[in-house]
């Protein structure tokens with residue numbers, strides 16, 4: 059009996075020891091979970107958390123709290139302690155070589171603000187290319203402008219030296235293309251939408267024909283040959299019908315023009331008036347908005363000079379409500395590259411047309427500021 063009790067006691071103690079050993083064995087594991095949880099709670103990613111603990115930087119990171127650049131630096135295994143203060147001031151962008159680029163820019167002596175501007179105004183490859191550039195002293199003046207592009211930096215500098223315009227206007231005009239001659243190395247347009255930008259820097263291909271061309275019937279056209287893209291056509295007819303209620307007669311004088319038509323027109327005027335004239339008043343084939351089917355030269359039925367008509371005055375006040383803008387205004391030739399054309403309207407949709415109307419802005423400027431995507 060006594061022996062049995064003794065044995066039971068031994069078993070009991072043994073069990074206690076086993077449990078204790080198990081608990082001891084689990085402590086480091088539990089402790090690690092506890093540390094990891096602190097970082098995960100701060101919203102650090104699992105990958106970053108593992109790396110932070112491995113590099114024994116828990117206390118540093120805890121002091122900072124969550125920071126996306128720090129998170130990515132650890133998760134991409136690119137963290138270098140000497141750049142710690144800089145990471146805190148430079149936003150993270152999804153570039154493949156983000157950390158390599160940032161480290162190199164900092165090493166070149168760019169400030170955190172400058173590095174931030176550089177990486178947010180160019181692609182990964184553009185930043186890499188910029189790294190081969192000698193240290194730029196006035197990068198902040200240009201890149202502080204929202205729509206500035208890193209890839210155009212040298213063009214901004216050169217254009218400003220030549221034209222002595224302020225930074226914002228320099229960026230605007232260079233982004234449009236004004237530091238280069240008309241028609242030289244244009245951007246070739248590859249997609250079609252109602253917001254397409256066609257001008258002396260953006261060219262449509264010879265075989266480009268807009269989808270859904272519709273014939274404009276009498277009495278809304280000067281002859282049977284006028285066509286418009288369906289959306290522009292519908293908007294124009296709606297506008298013309300509303301104008302008619304006020305006894306105003308709007309007609310399409312010229313709508314869609316093919317590449318070949320435009321080439322013929324250009325040649326005709328060049329032979330008649332010479333190169334200087336056509337450069338200012340006629341557009342080369344591929345560079346005319348008329349090839350989009352979204353542009354209309356408007357005519358008032360009973361008046362020859364559109365600008366003197368009541369229809370002109372009415373359109374100046376109302377066209378935007380139907381999605382049309384007067385495309386080539388007076389005093390805007392330096393932005394549009396075209397002399398004033400009181401009759402040339404462009405369909406852009408009500409939202410953009412209204413914005414341009416209310417802000418007295420050209421489409422080039424709107425496009426560069428808000429639509430241009432990399």
Ligand SMILES: [Zn+2]
Pocket residue numbers: 348353354355399401402403
């Ligand atoms: Zn026109």
